[in-house]
Amino acid sequence: MAAGGRTREEIIVEKAMESCIFKSIMSGIAGGLFGSLMGLVFGGYSNAVDTAVETNGTAKQKLLAAGKVAKNTCLRQAKTFALWGAVYSGTECTIEKYRAKHDLWNSLVAGCITGGVLTSQPKIAMGAKARATQMGVGCGGVAMFSLALDYFLEHRES
Template sequence: MAFPGMTPPMGGMPGGSGNDAQGLSNQDMALLYYSRLAAESCASKTVMSGVAGFGMGAIFGLFMSSMSYDSPMTPQNQQIADLPLRQQVRYGLKDMGSRSLSAGKNFGIVGALFAGIECCIEGFRAKNDLKNIAAAGCLSGGILGARAGPYAACAGCVGFSAFSTAIDWYMLSPSEPDD
């Protein structure tokens, strides 16, 4: 199966330039071809998005959990403040780790779900446009909100679709040239 912009594994470069002009052997061309083929598959896009989402969620969770100890006036923080320093640090690190893990899992699930659905829709429609993003956002939001009931599923569909479409539209819009 050939994809636009990809060279077959054992053929020369388009236009008859051959492998020698590019400095790549047939084995290198095959490796490049199959690497790109794997990177463009829905399974690898889903896994990569899940891993990236997990990493971003863990960082976000770490940041947010570190902000919960900023005021010693809350009852929970007052109880922690009465503990010896070593126990305070142990408690804080354990709490930050569990919150980071939780946020990482949630972001990873959302990223993998959205990327997998978007890739399947793109493959089905054989187009790459904002309609794919809107549909993937709607399905992802609906799936994520389904446990809370039909109203939450509809709200998740509309909200996630609008958010993901707006972000993709902004990312694809041409930028102003710097003068």
């Protein structure tokens, strides 16, 4: 038995679950699942689904085309939310451990970094100035969203 009546294995598991890497991975998985659900729900409202349904063909062909669009929407949303969750959670945890404080600054900085990463889009060709502007807007937007969310959910009473 180790300190506090816990076994050595329990302490190891507890420390692993408190690590920033574990939190980042779990947030990425949860974000991916949430994004899949969002893609499934909102994928049906896509113009591409309307186009697939309005095409000439059998009902089976139309259903397959709409299913393909819904699948692509689910995957895209899952990747976006997984990246959001993993980057934000990992960044906020790292900042909080480094600063040894749990306050609104952690959310602000983590949101800024997450917004910059999400809007960087390396596959899209654009100039450096346009990319920097896009990342700046993403940084500011997600930082303010994170700050407001953290304030209203955790820090409003204090």
